[in-house]
Amino acid sequence: MNELIRCENVSFSYENADVLKNLSFSVGEGDYLCIVGENGSGKSTLTKGILGLKQPAEGRIIKSDSLRSGGIGYLPQQTPAQKDFPASVSEVVFSGLLGRSGFHPFYTKKDKQDAYDNIKRLGLEGLIKRSYRDLSGGQQQRVLLARALCAGKKILLLDEPVTGLDPIVTEEMYKIIEELNHEEKITVIMVSHDISSAVKYASHILHLNYDKSFFGTANDYLNSPIGRRFFSDE
Amino acid sequence: MGVCLHGTGELLHMELFEIFEHTFMLRALVGGILISLCAALLGVSLVLKRYSMIGDGLSHTGFGALAIGAAAGFPPLEFAIPIVIAAAFLLLRISENGKIKGDAAVALISTSALAVGITVTSLSGVNIDIESYLFGSILALSDSDIVLCVIVFAVVMTMFILFYNKIFAVTFDESFSKAIGMKAGIYNIIIALLTALTTVIGMKLMGTLLISSLMIFPAIISMRIFSRFKTVVISSAVISVIGFFIGLCISFYYSTPAGASVVLVNMFMLLISSTISLIKRRRAAAVSS
Numbered sequence: 064m065n066e067l068i069r070c071e072n073v074s075f076s077y078e079n080a081d082v083l084k085n086l087s088f089s090v091g092e093g094d095y096l097c098i099v100g101e102n103g104s105g106k107s108t109l110t111k112g113i114l115g116l117k118q119p120a121e122g123r124i125i126k127s128d129s130l131r132s133g134g135i136g137y138l139p140q141q142t143p144a145q146k147d148f149p150a151s152v153s154e155v156v157f158s159g160l161l162g163r164s165g166f167h168p169f170y171t172k173k174d175k176q177d178a179y180d181n182i183k184r185l186g187l188e189g190l191i192k193r194s195y196r197d198l199s200g201g202q203q204q205r206v207l208l209a210r211a212l213c214a215g216k217k218i219l220l221l222d223e224p225v226t227g228l229d230p231i232v233t234e235e236m237y238k239i240i241e242e243l244n245h246e247e248k249i250t251v252i253m254v255s256h257d258i259s260s261a262v263k264y265a266s267h268i269l270h271l272n273y274d275k276s277f278f279g280t281a282n283d284y285l286n287s288p289i290g291r292r293f294f295s296d297e
Numbered sequence: 298m299g300v301c302l303h304g305t306g307e308l309l310h311m312e313l314f315e316i317f318e319h320t321f322m323l324r325a326l327v328g329g330i331l332i333s334l335c336a337a338l339l340g341v342s343l344v345l346k347r348y349s350m351i352g353d354g355l356s357h358t359g360f361g362a363l364a365i366g367a368a369a370g371f372p373p374l375e376f377a378i379p380i381v382i383a384a385a386f387l388l389l390r391i392s393e394n395g396k397i398k399g400d401a402a403v404a405l406i407s408t409s410a411l412a413v414g415i416t417v418t419s420l421s422g423v424n425i426d427i428e429s430y431l432f433g434s435i436l437a438l439s440d441s442d443i444v445l446c447v448i449v450f451a452v453v454m455t456m457f458i459l460f461y462n463k464i465f466a467v468t469f470d471e472s473f474s475k476a477i478g479m480k481a482g483i484y485n486i487i488i489a490l491l492t493a494l495t496t497v498i499g500m501k502l503m504g505t506l507l508i509s510s511l512m513i514f515p516a517i518i519s520m521r522i523f524s525r526f527k528t529v530v531i532s533s534a535v536i537s538v539i540g541f542f543i544g545l546c547i548s549f550y551y552s553t554p555a556g557a558s559v560v561l562v563n564m565f566m567l568l569i570s571s572t573i574s575l576i577k578r579r580r581a582a583a584v585s586s
């Protein structure tokens with residue numbers, strides 16, 4: 064199996080305090096990796112590291128060449144400013160194309176076709192002219208997912224994609240992500256608070272815990288000391 | 298001001314286009330429209346990025362710079378432009394690094410600059426017309442001011458159109474833009490640079506105290522009525538020009554201060570747009586129930 068991302072003995076620090084230490088894991092093509100851990104365990108730091116926005120203090124993060132061309136499809140957490148932002152669905156989805164256009168000022172026809180394909184793929188055709196701010200939480204997440212697919216076809220990095228969604232929409236969102244992973248063979252990395260869903264859907268789990276992080280398959284995780292501790296509470 | 302030379306009764310009979318046969322009015326119209334357009338385009342992005350007060354902060358910095366420039370015998374506008382650009386970078390940097398929050402940073406810089414400006418003015422003994430800095434002197438634009446307006450307009454328009462998609466992306470979601478490899482920092486700098494340029498020239502028109510209204514009002518008004526980014530940008534350009542034109546005409550007919558008249562017209566348009574958006578929402582609620 065092709066390896067897309069590999070972390071070797073990575074440490075991250077903020078203002079000289081270590082957040083994560085000696086972390087190693089790898090993500091292969093078609094994997095579905097869930098990154099879990101408590102608040103402050105370094106989930107967002109690692110996210111930035113994977114995106115290349117923060118350099119590790121030690122160790123290295125190696126990305127395969129195939130990611131250079133397409134990039135990583137990132138779905139960040141929503142910001143308060145977006146709540147009243149006037150933008151149509153197509154405007155938001157199109158902005159996912161900008162990573163590849165370099166200094167080219169306008170979208171090409173082929174780019175636009177790509178974006179429309181992703182809009183269709185997530186069932187948003189009917190909403191294309193609607194305003195992002197008037198959509199429901201689940202619809203907004205689907206729009207952001209379509210934008211993420213425009214930015215990266217091979218791998219998606221989802222930062223707590225179900226936060227603030229009601230249980231039914233949360234389940235729908237998990238189903239959509241599962242479909243993208245199973246049927247379209249898109250690699251998924253998801254940062255999540257929801258450990259039970261993580262174990263249900265993911266192939267691999269990365270549980271961040273300073274210098275004693277766990278990385279392995281979801282099944283191994285259930286039998287590991289750290290995983291057992293979480294599930295015995297429930 | 299030239300306006301006062303005429304009797305009001307005679308003015309009211311003047312045809313609309315006749316008032317622009319006065320050179321000073323024509324200059325005011327051209328300069329004002331060009332700068333209103335720039336301000337409106339940038340304003341949408343600034344309001345959405347929660348940088349509404351940046352124009353205000355920069356104009357006060359501009360006032361300080363103008364005062365120092367005048368006291369030292371430099372041409373004031375040319376002297377102020379680089380200083381205001383530097384202040385724009387500084388404001389963005391400070392709000393990014395987060396030790397002092399953006400709104401506090403703006404307040405600190407703008408009041409400091411105002412204090413410096415007023416102190417320098419009174420110490421230097423140079424007779425500077427503070428009022429014309431504070432409230433603008435749109436009816437006293439020179440040919441070189443108009444040239445400057447045209448240059449700034451050309452720069453802002455070109456940059457805005459070329460970087461339109463990118464400006465949208467960094468305005469909507471900066472962390473996503475960074476993640477997909479866009480140099481979000483560069484586009485923030487471009488926005489700051491264009492804002493600084495527009496602010497300095499706009500000060501001459503609207504004055505230090507009122508220039509930020511040219512940026513904020515049209516954006517807020519359009520955001521209430523329209524819901525696509527492109528429509529909001531275009532409509533705020535149109536609203537800005539209409540507001541300026543009506544304000545200028547009112548100031549001519551009734552001898553009111555030009556800058557303040559433009560702001561009052563904008564305020565009136567905001568009230569109308571709020572009513573429209575209220576009705577729209579009521580209707581939408583009625584349809585959905």
